[in-house]
Amino acid sequence: MRNIILTIIGILLIAGSFFVAKKLIDSKTKPKPVANKIIKTVFTDTVKNSTINIVIQANGSLVAKRRVELYAEVQGIFKSGSKLFKPGQEYSKGEALIRIDAAEYYASVQSAKSNLYNSIAAIMPDIRLDFPEMHQKWQGYLNTFDLNKTTPKLPEITSDKENYFITGRGIISNYYDVKNQEQRLAKYNITAPFSGILTEALVTEGSLIRSGQKLGEFIDPSVYEMEVALSKAYASLLKVGESVTLSNLEHTESYTGKVSRVNGSIDATTQTITAFIEVSNDNLKEGMYLEANLDAKDEPNAIEISRNLMLDNDQIFVVRDSILDVIDVKPVFYSESKVVLKNVPDGTVILDKPVVGAYSGMLVQPFVDTKNKQ
Known part of the structure; x- marks a missing residue:
């Protein structure tokens, strides 16, 4: 009986010790850790509005402002000249760029001019008899006619009778046929329209040039x-x-x-x-x-900042009492790296460089350059 009583007392003592110990542990208060306030150092600038030159x-x-693409309007052999037709070659205004052999065509032009001269000479006796008042001017035209020069302009026709007579003999049609051939003959020589330099040459001396072929480019x-x-x-x-x-x-x-x-x-x-x-x-x-x-x-009355400092909805960060805040601004011009702003009051402290993770209400402290300060 005695042993049973002692066993019960031991169990009670152990259980009581356990509960007392647990109560003592639970009654201890753990001190709460104090969070350290993180204050970021930022680069700032004070706004001073001025006149910004927008560039x-x-x-x-x-x-080149003046450039010519050279094309051939006639066909023939490219004749060599005093200068080689090569890129980089300089030419003065009026100097020949390209000369195309026109011997055959020149002969046909001379033949047409000769036919015109003969046609006018053939009607001179009729003019002397029927239109004596016109004889002197037409005789003067024949006297100035030179096969080796450009065909001169026909004398002015002053009456209907003269017009019918000259036209009926085919003189006018022959004259314009000669002038047309002379114009085409001039296209065998391509001259520089201005002083410049050849930048592209697609043909060489001695080669056959075809009508419509590109020959090169010439610039001032x-x-x-x-x-x-x-x-x-x-x-x-x-x-x-x-x-x-x-x-x-x-x-x-x-x-x-x-x-x-x-x-x-x-x-x-x-x-x-x-x-x-x-x-x-x-x-x-x-x-x-x-x-x-x-x-x-x-x-006028604007500032210029980096585009990296612009926020959405046309806002920028400002510093007020060591706390970041945002204000609305009016952008008037964007360049590749800068933006021109208006509606930013003078004296406002703004960020000079972007801050990673910045938000409104963030604690900051402006950077102070102690070296420059000293």
């Missing part, structure tokens, strides 16, 4: 044009005569041009407007790729 950037390749290297396509939003900003700064892709050389023409219609497919920039420089070559900066207009 439209565009690019394109140069094309003193003046070039660059065609650029700009958004239709800038159509009202473009003005003929505006100065344009041009530079090569390496930005090692710059040139000054001007807007020479602006297309009056907008491309329906791309919704762009075409402008032409004229530029002259001895270092320029056709086909060179240049970048252009067109001074469009001056925008």
